[in-house]
Amino acid sequence: MAPVAPRSGDAVFANVERVNAELFTLTYGAIVRQLITDLEEVEEVNKQLDQMGYNIGIRLIDEFLAKSNVSRCVDFKETAEVIAKVGFKMFLGVTASVTNWDADGTSCSLVLEDNPLVDFVELPDTCQGLYYCNILSGVIRGALEMVSMKTEITWVRDMLRGDDAFELRVKLLKQVPEEYPYKDDE
């Protein structure tokens, strides 16, 4: 029996359970607000958001693989396309675009025109260093680590700081193949 072909982002999005967008946005906003109150330092909040995203990412990857039926991507270019078109669509309902590949194909930008996390949000002057959507960078980093890719993710453009879109720079540091985990003498 031939394996089922991977589904496109729209097809998967139509099949997953969805939650009210406003509930999602407001819940995320409440989390960020609480983190700012508890931690006070904007850098700490950024780190905490990244860590939370990482913990989400390591679980999210299995749900993504199970529901979308994608097979192993051949190279990093394909990985970035899959994240942008299928991954973002499936979990956030929006697609991103992949641009600005560097010469060796290990670094690219994911550009989001539309981001449900930031509806209704304005950054006050006291929080100017805050990366409000930093959870997204953690999620991508965590998910890619579970498929053997160590990456580094930074924000290039942020609409809450006045830019025209959200741009994430994703850099592949290395691929870590699995090793036989048991020592021979055990």
Place this chain on the structure above:
Amino acid sequence: MQFFGGSEISPSPPVPPASGSNAHMIYVFNRNGVCLFYREWNRPLRTLNVQQDHKLMFGLLFSLKSFTSKMDPTGVEKGNLGVPQLPGQGCSFHSFRTNTYKLSFMESPSGIKIILVTHPKISDLRESLKYIYNLYVEYAVKNPLYTPGTPIRCELFNTNLDQYVRNLA
């Protein structure tokens, strides 16, 4: 949503054999060789202690995967035997059959390996293994009280799995 307290790590109580159950046993491993889940429904012969049995199974599959992908006559590039591969890369075997049982295998790109041992007459189980992977996602991965990388102790997962396996063709 229900929450499940994880019980202390202890051997699971023996499952009463379900009549008409088609499968003998199931293993779920993660990429580090930790046996996340083991359940048997019908296993008259047991030769090794539990830890050794898990290690043997994992080692067997690791080697088989490596071997089958190096022997691939259609593969364009071939590393040397023993060079570690990324999970899901290259060709991957999905089952082997002996005169007394059939072992079906599935590995996700995130390194989750699902092994189902059944009677030999059963048809291709690839879709079933995908369904079991979905069950794993629903009841283990999404459970906030479950830590990834540790053995799964979740009643809902056990029940749904038993039910599904009972109905396998």
